[in-house]
Amino acid sequence: MTTELFDPSVGELDLEERRSLRRVAGLSTELTDITEVEYRQLRLERVVLVGVWTEGSQDDADNSLTELSDLAKTAGSEVLEGLIQRRGRPDAATFIGRGKVDELRDVVLASGADTIICDGELSPSQLRNLEQQTKVKVVDRTALILDIFAQHAKSKEGKAQVELAQLQYLLPRLRGWGETLSRQSGGSGRGGGAGGGVGLRGPGETKLETDRRRINQRIARLRREIKGMRTVRNTKRSRRASSGVPAVAIAGYTNAGKSSLLNRLTQAGVLVEDALFATLDPTIRRAAAEDGRVYTLSDTVGFVRHLPHQIVEAFRSTLEEVAFADLVVHVVDGAHPDPEGQVSAVREVLGEVGADRITELLVINKVDSADEETILRLKRAWPDAVFVSARSGAGIEALQTAIAERLPRPAVDLRVLLPYDRGDLVARIHRTGQVVQTRHVEEGMELKVRVGEQLAAELEPFVTA
Numbered sequence: 012m013t014t015e016l017f018d019p020s021v022g023e024l025d026l027e028e029r030r031s032l033r034r035v036a037g038l039s040t041e042l043t044d045i046t047e048v049e050y051r052q053l054r055l056e057r058v059v060l061v062g063v064w065t066e067g068s069q070d071d072a073d074n075s076l077t078e079l080s081d082l083a084k085t086a087g088s089e090v091l092e093g094l095i096q097r098r099g100r101p102d103a104a105t106f107i108g109r110g111k112v113d114e115l116r117d118v119v120l121a122s123g124a125d126t127i128i129c130d131g132e133l134s135p136s137q138l139r140n141l142e143q144q145t146k147v148k149v150v151d152r153t154a155l156i157l158d159i160f161a162q163h164a165k166s167k168e169g170k171a172q173v174e175l176a177q178l179q180y181l182l183p184r185l186r187g188w189g190e191t192l193s194r195q196s197g198g199s200g201r202g203g204g205a206g207g208g209v210g211l212r213g214p215g216e217t218k219l220e221t222d223r224r225r226i227n228q229r230i231a232r233l234r235r236e237i238k239g240m241r242t243v244r245n246t247k248r249s250r251r252a253s254s255g256v257p258a259v260a261i262a263g264y265t266n267a268g269k270s271s272l273l274n275r276l277t278q279a280g281v282l283v284e285d286a287l288f289a290t291l292d293p294t295i296r297r298a299a300a301e302d303g304r305v306y307t308l309s310d311t312v313g314f315v316r317h318l319p320h321q322i323v324e325a326f327r328s329t330l331e332e333v334a335f336a337d338l339v340v341h342v343v344d345g346a347h348p349d350p351e352g353q354v355s356a357v358r359e360v361l362g363e364v365g366a367d368r369i370t371e372l373l374v375i376n377k378v379d380s381a382d383e384e385t386i387l388r389l390k391r392a393w394p395d396a397v398f399v400s401a402r403s404g405a406g407i408e409a410l411q412t413a414i415a416e417r418l419p420r421p422a423v424d425l426r427v428l429l430p431y432d433r434g435d436l437v438a439r440i441h442r443t444g445q446v447v448q449t450r451h452v453e454e455g456m457e458l459k460v461r462v463g464e465q466l467a468a469e470l471e472p473f474v475t476a
Contacts, residue, residue, distance in 0.1 A: 056087070056088045056089070056125055056126045056148075057088070057089050057091055057122070057123060057124045057125050057126065058083055058088045058089065058090055058091065058124055058125075058126045058127065058128050058150075059091055059092045059093075059094065059115070059118055059119055059122060059124045059126075059127050059128070060076055060079050060080060060083065060090060060092065060093040060094065060127075060128050060129075060130065061094050061095075061096070061106070061107060061115060061127060061128070061129050061130065062075060062076045062079065062093075062094070062095045062096070062129070062130035062131075063095070063096050063097075063098060063100075063101045063106065063107060063130070063131065064095050064096065064097045064098075065098065065099065065100055065101070070348070070349070071349070071352070072095055072097075073095070074348050074349045074352065075130055075316065076093050076095060076130055077093075077348075078315070078316065079093075079128060079130045079152060079155075080093060081266075082152070082155050082156065082159065082315075083128055083155065085159050086155055086158050086159050086162070087162075088126070088128075091122040091123070091124050092118055092122050092124070094115065094118065096108065096111055101131060101137075102137075103134075103137075104136065104137065104140055105137060105140050105141055105144065106129055106131065106133055106137045106141060112141065112144045112145065113144075115127070115145060116144065116145045116146070119145055119147055124147065125147055125148065126147060126148045126149070126150060127141065127145060127147060127148070127149045127150070128149075128150045128151070128152070128155055129141075129149065129150070129151045129152065130152055131151060131152055131317075132151050132152060132153045132317075132319070133149070133151040135183055135184045138151065138184060152317065152319075153180060153319040153321070154180065156315065156318070156319055156322065157173065157176055157177050157180060157319065157321070157322070160173045160176070160322065161173050161174075161177065167240075168237070168240045168244075171233050171236050171237050171240070172237060172325040172326050173325070174229075174233060175230060175233040175234065175237065175321075175325045176319065176321035176322050176324070176325040176326075177321075178226050178229060178230050178233070179230065179321045179324075179325070180319070180321050181226065182223065182226050182227070182230075185219055185222050185223060185226075237325070244332075256297075256305055256306060256307055256442070256443055257304070257306040257307070257337040257338070257418045257419055258306065258307050258309065258332075258335065258336045258337050258338075259298075259306055259307065259308050259309070259336060259337065259338045259339075259340055259414060259418075260308075260309050260311055260332055260333040260336035260338070260339050260340070260366075260369075261273055261308060261309065261310050261311060261340045261342060262311050262314070262333050262339050262340070262341055262342070262357060262361065262366075263313065263314065263341055263342030263343060263344075263353075263357055263374075264313060264314055264315065264342075264343065264344060264347075264353040264354075264356065264357055265313025265314060265315050266313065266344065267313070267342045267343055267344040267347075267353070267376055267377075268342055268344065268376040268377055268401045268402075269310050269311070269313065269342045270294075270310055271376075271401035271402065272340075272342055272374070272376060272399070272401040272410075273294065273296065273308055273310045274401070275401045275404065275407055276298055276308060276407070276410075276411070277296040277297070277298050277308055294309065294310045295307055295308070295309040295310075296308050296309075300411070300414070300415035300418065301411070301412070301415060302415065302445065303441055303442075304415070304418060304442075304443070304444075304445065305442045305443065306337075306414075306418055308340075309332050309336070311330065311332060311333055312326055312330060314356055314357045314360045315356065316352070316356045317356075318356070318360055323360060323363055323364070327364060330360070330364045330366075331364055331365075331366075333361060333364060333366040333369070334364050334365045334366040334369065336366070336369055337369070337370070337418065337419050338369065338370050338371075338372060338414065338417050338418065339361070339366060339369045339370065339371045339372070340372050340374055340414065341354070341357060341358075341371050341372065341373050341374065342374050342376050343373060343374065343375050343376065343389075343396075344376060344377055345375040345376060345377050345378050345380070345381040345385065345386065345389060345398070346377040346380035346381040346385075350375070350385075350389060351392070354373070370417055372397065372413055372414065372417055373393050373395065373396035373397070374396065374397050374398075374399055374410060375389055375393070375396050375397070375398045375399070376399055376400065376401055377400060377401075377402070378398045378399065378400050378405065378406065379400040379402060379403050379405065380400075386398065397409055397410045397413050420445070420461065422461075422463060422464060423461065423462055423463065423464060423467040424447075424459070424460070424461050425459075425460050425461075425462065425467060425470055425474055426457070426458070426459050426460075426474065426475050427457075427458050427460060427470050427473040427474055427475060428452070428454060428455055428456070428457050428458075428473055428475050429455050429456050429458065429473050430454065430455040431455050431456065433455070433473075436469070436470065436473075437456060437458070439466060440458065440460050440462060440466070440470075443462065443463060443466060444460055444461055444462035444463065444466060445460065445461040445462075446458055446459075446460055447459040447460060447461060457475070
């Protein structure tokens with residue numbers, strides 16, 4: 012796909028086009044069952060999506076807003092309209108420019124929407140200005156993703172990580188009792204002045220200050236809890252590393268089919284749903300290569316374009332599972348309109364957690380849903396990739412072979428004579444190493460093996476010439 016870079020110096024954007032709002036077709040939520048209408052109107056927010064197209068092609072801009080629509084639906088919203096404005100950069104005050112806010116307000120009134128979702132992270136002032144001028148709730152892309160994470164987190168660690176990310180996002184966006192912050196949360200203190208200062212702290216502090224203090228206290232507590240959980244995770248990781256069992260991490264764009272692939276490879280029984288961020292808590296399962304070597308497979312948090320930095324930071328201990336893996340199986344949705352963009356977004360996040368140095372195996376999933384032209388294009392772009400369908404099972408054997416070929420090979424060659432009562436060592440050699448040759452003699456089992464350094468040290472007493 013060719014990308015048309017935005018360059019204002021060549022007059023690509025004329026004044027009218029720059030200031031126009033363009034509807035993106037096909038984003039409205041379709042109800043397949045008329046009996047759902049009354050129920051969904053009660054539980055769903057009715058939203059209008061707004062994006063600012065600053066660079067790239069029109070397809071890039073449409074794909075970004077389509078993804079925002081999928082995120083909104085995953086969060087439980089009903090999408091009514093999708094609008095894009097083309098301009099050099101987002102407006103510092105209102106995101107879309109002061110002249111377009113009234114037009115957006117008209118669309119909101121005409122559609123009956125109660126929420127606007129913007130395709131970007133808005134500053135506190137942009138949020139406040141848009142809400143004041145449109146008279147409806149305004150949510151940005153970051154808050155939307157955080158909301159989905161909050162709905163889907165199940166484990167104690169996952170819930171703590173999401174809450175920390177939400178509070179870090181919320182803290183600079185707190186609002187007081189009006190512009191002067193004059194209302195007090197408790198007693199008036201001495202002097203009765205309008206807002207803080209000497210003699211007005213403690214019970215006389217403003218509601219805004221009270222909220223900030225409580226949020227900072229909660230953030231500090233969550234960080235301590237997550238640090239403790241990280242220690243436990245590191246301990247478990249160290250045990251797996253010391254056992255000599257290779258680790259394979261499944262990473263990829265959200266809804267690319269990572270959990271389906273894990274289920275297909277290991278019968279793990281992980282939740283599979285056609286929704287973004289359906290699974291957040293990492294799942295670790297054991298699998299075996301054809302030659303008997305055992306390895307672990309872990310499913311990780313799905314990535315997305317512009318994944319909020321609060322999420323990356325809060326989920327760092329979870330995402331670091333990828334950084335400590337021996338192999339990253341990078342799953343790509345072959346049926347998506349922009350798989351190349353998905354790969355770039357995932358690799359960007361992998362770089363943030365130090366996983367970009369790990370050996371990567373690209374796996375193009377959903378080939379049963381992709382058109383033939385797309386598959387041929389991706390095969391030319393990524394000749395070493397494996398093409399599979401987790402749903403139908405096509406290509407799974409080739410994937411298992413590709414994983415086995417990329418697993419780290421044990422480094423030490425030995426010839427050992429193990430007594431027949433040391434079956435435990437024989438089992439460990441089969442599990443974490445490789446048996447090249449076996450011969451039964453009167454004293455025990457004579458083996459030619461290839462093992463890791465730690466196991467080689469334990470086998471030293473049994474080494475023969």
